[in-house]
Amino acid sequence: MPETAAAPDEASRTLEERYGTRRQRGVDRRIAWTAVALLAIGGGAFLAFGGWQQGSAIGFQDIGRTIHGDGEVEVRFEVTAPAGTAVACAVEAQNASKATVGWSVVEVPASERHSSRVTTTLVTTNRAATGHVRDCWALEG
Template identity: 50%
Template sequence: MSEAAASAQTLEDRYGRGTQRRFDRRFAWIIAGVLLLAGLGVLLFSGWQSGSQVEYRDIGAPHKGGSTVTVRFEVTAPPGARVACAVEALSPSFATVGWKVVELPVSQERTRRFSEELATTYAATAGQVKECWVLDAA
């Protein structure tokens, strides 16, 4: 063995290269564990939030009158929550021609159906729920 090779072997024996690889593996395992815990936390907390959200959907075609439109919709909300919805009437060009915020009665039922009549400024061909939300407790 040459003197350079013996010197390199002595340095490896003294300081060791294997410990550096173990450090890299430990660091990688720590990072993987932190990412796994963060992912589980996101799943857990997003599941809690979905229980308190309001869902809504339009049901059936709106009943059209001369200057009014009746919008039928279904709302799913936490029982006992105060909920409001923005309902709108649309023209053939999808312009808003009637709009109103409706405060829904409090109920212990989770899913309920509603029918709301809107006055319009122009002939409406469609009606829809724009958005629903839980009102703050008074």
């Protein structure tokens, strides 16, 4: 009987020499808890500094455009912003090759309404094929 008890120990020793010993479970758990803590801190930082402020975002949508000959394009768009926020929008005219042929920054004054419709006319260097809003942002002050 003693020989059968020694055989598993010898086999275990041979396997440990060949493949190494198993890692401690405590180390694995510490790594897992550290990863969970880092993810929680990262998620909290994202909510605090990035994703939480999305409710007050500035938005815009092109409504239409009218080409007036070789030198002008009229662009109509709607701006959505929190009430009382002044906004500026970059409006661009492009030719058929998508090259910029006209550009203007249009300021939309603060309003008690959340959305405002704006019409602006851009002077172009040559015939425009389209006109659109490129971006909008809140004005300071």
